[in-house]
Each structure stands twice: as C-alpha cells, then as structure tokens.
Amino acid sequence: MSETLIQLNNISLSYADKTVFSHFNLSIPKGKIIAVLGPSGCGKTSFLRLLSRLIQANEGEIIFNGTDITKIPERKMQLIRRQMGFMFQSNALYTDLNVFDNIAYPIRVHSNLSEDLVRTVTLMKLQMVGLRGAYNKMPHELSGGMARRIALARSLALDPCLMLYDEPFTGQDPIGMQVLLSLVKRFHDCLKMTSIIVSHDVDEVCQIADHVILFESGQVLAQGSPLDLINSRDTKVSQFMMGKLEGDMPFHYPATPYNKDLLYDTIAP
Amino acid sequence: MLKQRQEWIYTSVGTFMVLSFLALIFLIFQVSGVKYIQNMQTYDVYANFNDIGGLRIHAPVTISGVKIGEVYSINLDPNALNAKVTLRLDKNEKIPFDDINARIVTEGLLGANYISIIPGFDSTDKSHSYLRAGDIIAKTQDAMILENLIGQLLFNAKK
Amino acid sequence: MTLLLRNLGFWLLQWINHLGLTSVFLGQIIAKTGWYKGVFSDVLKQTYNLGCKSFGITTVSALFIGLVLSLQGIHTLEKFGALSQLGPMISLSILREMGPVISALLFSGRACSALTAEIGLLKASDQLDAMKMMGIDPLMRVIVPRFWAGVLGLPLLNLLFCAVAIMAGYWYATQHIMLDSGMFWANTQGAVSWQVDIKNCMIKSVVFAILLLWIALFQGLNCNPTANGISRSTTRTVVLGALCVLCSDFILTALMIGDW
Numbered sequence: 001m002s003e004t005l006i007q008l009n010n011i012s013l014s015y016a017d018k019t020v021f022s023h024f025n026l027s028i029p030k031g032k033i034i035a036v037l038g039p040s041g042c043g044k045t046s047f048l049r050l051l052s053r054l055i056q057a058n059e060g061e062i063i064f065n066g067t068d069i070t071k072i073p074e075r076k077m078q079l080i081r082r083q084m085g086f087m088f089q090s091n092a093l094y095t096d097l098n099v100f101d102n103i104a105y106p107i108r109v110h111s112n113l114s115e116d117l118v119r120t121v122t123l124m125k126l127q128m129v130g131l132r133g134a135y136n137k138m139p140h141e142l143s144g145g146m147a148r149r150i151a152l153a154r155s156l157a158l159d160p161c162l163m164l165y166d167e168p169f170t171g172q173d174p175i176g177m178q179v180l181l182s183l184v185k186r187f188h189d190c191l192k193m194t195s196i197i198v199s200h201d202v203d204e205v206c207q208i209a210d211h212v213i214l215f216e217s218g219q220v221l222a223q224g225s226p227l228d229l230i231n232s233r234d235t236k237v238s239q240f241m242m243g244k245l246e247g248d249m250p251f252h253y254p255a256t257p258y259n260k261d262l263l264y265d266t267i268a269p
Numbered sequence: 270m271l272k273q274r275q276e277w278i279y280t281s282v283g284t285f286m287v288l289s290f291l292a293l294i295f296l297i298f299q300v301s302g303v304k305y306i307q308n309m310q311t312y313d314v315y316a317n318f319n320d321i322g323g324l325r326i327h328a329p330v331t332i333s334g335v336k337i338g339e340v341y342s343i344n345l346d347p348n349a350l351n352a353k354v355t356l357r358l359d360k361n362e363k364i365p366f367d368d369i370n371a372r373i374v375t376e377g378l379l380g381a382n383y384i385s386i387i388p389g390f391d392s393t394d395k396s397h398s399y400l401r402a403g404d405i406i407a408k409t410q411d412a413m414i415l416e417n418l419i420g421q422l423l424f425n426a427k428k
Numbered sequence: 429m430t431l432l433l434r435n436l437g438f439w440l441l442q443w444i445n446h447l448g449l450t451s452v453f454l455g456q457i458i459a460k461t462g463w464y465k466g467v468f469s470d471v472l473k474q475t476y477n478l479g480c481k482s483f484g485i486t487t488v489s490a491l492f493i494g495l496v497l498s499l500q501g502i503h504t505l506e507k508f509g510a511l512s513q514l515g516p517m518i519s520l521s522i523l524r525e526m527g528p529v530i531s532a533l534l535f536s537g538r539a540c541s542a543l544t545a546e547i548g549l550l551k552a553s554d555q556l557d558a559m560k561m562m563g564i565d566p567l568m569r570v571i572v573p574r575f576w577a578g579v580l581g582l583p584l585l586n587l588l589f590c591a592v593a594i595m596a597g598y599w600y601a602t603q604h605i606m607l608d609s610g611m612f613w614a615n616t617q618g619a620v621s622w623q624v625d626i627k628n629c630m631i632k633s634v635v636f637a638i639l640l641l642w643i644a645l646f647q648g649l650n651c652n653p654t655a656n657g658i659s660r661s662t663t664r665t666v667v668l669g670a671l672c673v674l675c676s677d678f679i680l681t682a683l684m685i686g687d688w
C-alpha cells in the first residue's frame with residue numbers, strides 16, 4: 001500500500017553562502033497526503049522546488065517513479081512535469097488571461113481536444129472548485145480566496161498524479177481555509193493521487209494529513225502520523241507542534257550568545 | 270481574449286504591414302527612381318577613350334541630354350592601353366550609326382562625368398544604319414581635365 | 429598594485445562569462461524557434477504590441493525630422509547655390525543614417541523598455557515558473573514570439589520612418605520655398621540607388637532589431653524579481669540598447685562604405 005513514489009538520496013543543495021541540504025535522505029510514500037512542516041528558513045520551499053526540478057541539487061539523486069530526475073534532459077522533464085501539479089504561494093495566475101483561459105491554457109497546449117471539449121473540461125474544473133460563475137473575470141478582479149481556488153483548479157487541469165502545495169492556506173479567512181482543506185482532501189481521494197503540502201497551519205493540516213514530516217535546518221527532525229507527532233515527547237517536536245515560545249528551537253539568528261567583546265572589535269582601531 | 274480585440278489586432282497589424290509595404294514602394298520608385306534599364310531590354314556597345322577622367326559605372330549615357338542608358342563597365346584594353354567602356358543602352362531608340370560620336374562631359378563645372386552621344390547622319394550603308402549590339406563607337410572625345418585647362422590658361426596668360 | 433590587477437582580471441573573466449551567457453541565450457532563442465499550436469496568433473499579437481503601438485511615435489518623429497532636415501538643408505545649401513542637391517541630401521542622410529538609427533532608438537525607448545518590464549514582471553510573479561510546472565517551455569512560448577515579432581516590426585517601422593521623413597522634407601521644400609518638385613525628385617533619383625542604399629538601410633535595421641530585442645529579452649529574464657530590480661533592468665535595456673545601436677551603426681557603415 002505504501003510503496004515509495006519519490007526517493008531522495010544524498011541530496012546536497014547550497015545557495016551562495018548558505019547550505020540548505022547536506023546528505024539528505026527521504027522517501028515519499030505513494031497515495032497519501034503528506035504534510036511538510038517546519039520553522040521558516042528550514043528548506044521547505046527548496047524541497048518542493050527540488051522535487052519539481054525548478055532548481056537543481058548540487059549532488060545526489062531524486063528517483064520519481066523509477067526515473068532519476070536529476071540526470072534527465074529538460075525535454076524529458078517537461079513530460080514528467082505534466083504528471084505533477086504545483087500550487088504557488090502567490091497563485092501565479094496568468095494576469096493577461098481571464099479565469100477561463102487560465103485553466104484552459106494547459107489543456108489547450110497539451111491535448112488536441114476541440115474547443116467544445118476544452119470548454120466542457122474547463123467548466124467542469126471550475127464547477128469542482130465552486131467558481132463556475134467567475135469564468136469571465138480577470139485575475140486582478142478576484143478576491144484572495146477565489147484566486148487560490150482558481151490556482152488549484154488550474155494545477156488540477158491535467159489530472160496529475162502528484163500535487164505539490166506551497167503554503168496554500170496562508171492569508172485565508174477561517175471559512176476559506178476550511179473550504180480549501182475540504183477541496184484538497186476531496187481531490188486527493190477522487191483522483192487517487194499523492195499530495196505534498198507545505199504549510200505553517202499545523203492544526204488545519206493535521207486534520208487531513210496521513211503523514212507528517214518535520215524539517216529543521218535541512219534535516220528531517222521527525223516523521224509519522226499526526227497523532228504521533230502531537231504526542232511526541234521530543235521537546236523540539238512538541239515545541240513546534242504546540243507553538244510554544246520557549247524551548248530548544250533558537251529565537252536568535254544566528255543562535256549564538258551575545259558577546260560583549262564583539263562590540264569592542266568594531267570600535268577599536 | 271474577446272473576439273473584437275482579436276479582430277482589432279489583426280486589422281492593425283495588417284494595416285501596419287500594408288503601410289510599410291507602400292513606404293517601400295515609394296522609396297524604391299520615387300526616391301531611387303527604378304524605372305530605367307532593369308525593366309527594359311538592353312544591348313551593349315563599346316567605346317574606347319584615352320582618358321575617362323572621373324567617369325564611374327552607372328553614369329548616364331545621354332543623347333541631347335535625354336538618358337538612354339548607362340555605363341556598364343570600364344576596363345583597361347591590354348593591347349592599346351586605353352579605357353574600353355561598355356555602354357548599356359535601351360532597345361527603344363534607333364540611333365544612326367554612321368559618324369557617331371561619344372563624348373565625356375561634366376555636369377555643370379564641377380559635377381560628375383557622364384557620356385553624351387551625338388548621333389551620326391542617316392547612313393548610305395543600308396545594312397548597318399543603326400547602332401546595334403557589339404558595335405564599337407570609333408569617334409570619341411576624352412574628359413576635360415581641369416588641371417590641363419588651368420595649365421593652358423596660365424601658359425596663355427604668361428605669354 | 430597586484431590587487432588592482434587581480435580585480436581587473438576578475439572583472440574581465442566575469443565579463444567574458446556574461447558574454448558567453450548572453451550568446452548562449454541568443455542561440456537558445458534561435459534553436460527553439462518552432463511551430464506550436466497558435467504560434468502565428470502569438471507572433472501577430474506581439475507584432476501589434478511592439479510594432480503597431482510604436483507607429484505613432486515613429487511617424488510623428490519622422491515628420492518633424494524631415495521638416496528640420498529640409499529647413500537646415502535649405503538654409504545651408506542656399507549659400508552655395510546648390511539647392512538642386514536638397515533632394516539627395518535629405519534622402520541620403522535619412523536612408524543611410526538617420527532612418528535606421530533614429531527609428532531603432534525610438535523603438536528601444538518605447539517597445540523594448542515595455543518588453544523588459546513585462547518579462548521582468550512575469551518572472552517576479554512566478555508566472556514563468558508556473559508555465560514551466562505545466563510542462564510548457566516559457567522560452568519557446570513567451571520569449572521566441574516576441575523576438576521574431578520585433579525583428580519583423582523594426583524594419584517595417586524603419587521603412588515608414590524613411591518614407592514619411594523624405595515626404596515631409598519634400599513637402600516643406602516645395603511649399604515654402606517653391607522648390608521645383610521635378611528637380612527635387614530627379615536629383616534624388618539620380619543619387620539614390622535602390623540596390624545599395626535601400627538594401628543597406630534594411631540590413632542595418634534588421635541588425636539593430638536583433639541586437640535590441642536580444643538585450644531587452646535577456647535583461648527581462650535575468651532581472652532581480654523586485655520592484656527595484658525591474659526598474660534597473662528596464663533602464664539598462666534602454667541605455668545598453670542605445671549604445672549598441674550606435675556602436676554597430678559605426679561598424680556597419682564602415683563595412684558598407686565601399687558600396688557608397
């Protein structure tokens with residue numbers, strides 16, 4: 001039941017002066033809703049971008065359904081990306097096109113369906129997110145919640161087998177958040193796909209997640225079912241899951257004690 | 270994309286291209302005067318000069334000031350060591366061949382050089398009355414070299 | 429001293445790297461030119477954005493440049509009694525230099541800056557990444573149509589510029605100083621040769637178009653995805669574009685001067 005969809009082996013990634021991942025290993029089980037949690041700056045967004053190869057790792061391999069996606073050429077990666085859906089934090093809707101054309105765009109590009117069929121499929125996707133009446137609006141006329149749902153519909157336009165969500169619940173009102181949660185769960189069950197959600201909303205995500213992975217500074221701190229992590233006796237894990245202020249997770253960045261000598265270094269000639 | 274906007278885009282781009290094409294036609298025909306030679310049938314005749322002065326290729330060939338052709342090429346005749354000029358003329362006019370004269374003249378006083386042909390009389394030799402392809406114009410007059418003229422003037426003034 | 433040399437060497441290597449990067453970019457654009465469903469309507473829409481919308485500024489500028497050239501020409505040539513050469517003077521200066529260069533500079537300021545800003549904004553709002561995620565190559569579908577639309581549009585604008593400027597000069601000369609129109613056109617036709625002048629004018633325009641669009645698209649794609657970054661890229665497009673146009677104009681004129 002839980003075979004591995006994606007296997008990351010020995011991944012190392014570093015930007016100009018900052019190492020994000022170093023000898024990182026992880027396996028993503030198939031068919032589950034996986035929540036990726038962690039404090040800011042621990043590499044969650046880089047993780048998602050690595051999976052879709054929007055950025056390349058310095059070393060290591062990522063095996064997706066048997067193919068190592070770090071080594072294949074860009075053209076083959078385009079074919080694999082059609083099986084993935086990505087929902088951006090900023091929605092990234094095409095601002096020149098209206099809602100209907102936004103969702104119809106991937107369908108028109110990747111299939112040879114006639115305009116009638118494209119229209120049917122697009123309206124069906126819009127109906128699934130409950131926004132069929134908004135098909136004529138431009139993206140800048142939409143409210144935040146509506147734009148989120150349109151972005152969701154667009155990522156699902158090609159019925160992917162893997163969905164990647166980059167902080168989908170930020171800035172949503174409570175009702176909107178519940179709507180999105182129920183939509184994510186419903187699509188996951190209907191389309192029998194794997195969903196990876198990166199989020200900060202611990203309570204909400206744990207309502208629907210099957211498997212939770214907790215990151216910290218580029219390493220996996222803990223993983224398991226939501227209940228396991230909430231009841232964990234590891235102080236760092238419980239500090240994060242309960243949202244406590246005091247604990248092992250450092251408050252200062254960089255987490256070094258304040259040294260009076262540093263002050264004199266800058267003033268002395 | 271609304272249909273009207275799509276139509277407007279097609280119309281504008283089409284108009285833009287038509288206007289540019291018209292501009293090109295204008296530039297070709299009105300500004301650079303492509304009317305001569307390229308469209309008409311032509312034939313080549315030759316003339317030998319001792320000194321062509323500032324004559325260049327594409328200089329006009331005229332009769333009584335009317336352009337009937339242009340200079341096609343200028344070569345050095347290896348035997349006689351003078352300039353052999355090829356004139357490319359329109360097939361329209363018939364130019365009497367007998368006693369034909371070709372002169373190199375200057376436009377104004379300091380202008381460019383061109384060739385003026387003074388046609389001959391109606392010939393008694395009926396077989397070769399008009400200029401035809403391959404003919405060599407025997408009587409030629411060289412370009413007027415300004416330095417020689419000034420030298421002559423000074424020489425005469427000294428006397 | 430060694431520090432200075434080291435910095436100079438580093439700067440030179442960086443510059444060579446940058447040049448290589450931009451050349452690879454141009455090669456990618458040309459390599460990825462291909463057919464996809466709806467390519468013609470994309471190119472058409474971009475020709476509208478780049479070419480048709482610059483129509484106004486190009487023709488109005490051409491009008492005034494033709495008038496000024498005519499005015500100055502009359503004023504100077506009158507002193508030498510060489511008013512018969514007004515036609516060739518206007519036509520040749522426009523066709524050989526002012527037409528291609530000024531229409532390229534106007535195009536750079538109007539169309540290329542807009543292009544850089546648009547692509548910078550597409551990049552900053554993740555729309556290019558979203559396209560990549562759908563398995564659509566943004567280079568092929570966003571950059572390449574704009575490139576060929578510009579390479580098509582600038583030479584056409586150049587033709588319009590030359591024609592309008594020459595006609596404006598002619599109009600001024602014949603209406604205001606009663607110059608003989610026959611003399612104007614006869615001398616012009618004698619001086620302008622279409623194989624040489626008009627052909628070289630178009631070659632210059634195509635070269636300028638390729639340079640300007642290459643710079644604009646590269647700056648747009650490689651800008652910092654912030655507000656400040658986009659504004660700096662846009663100004664860099666205009667400045668760098670203008671310098672490249674003027675420099676390549678000199679090089680092209682030096683190569684073409686044999687024809688003239």
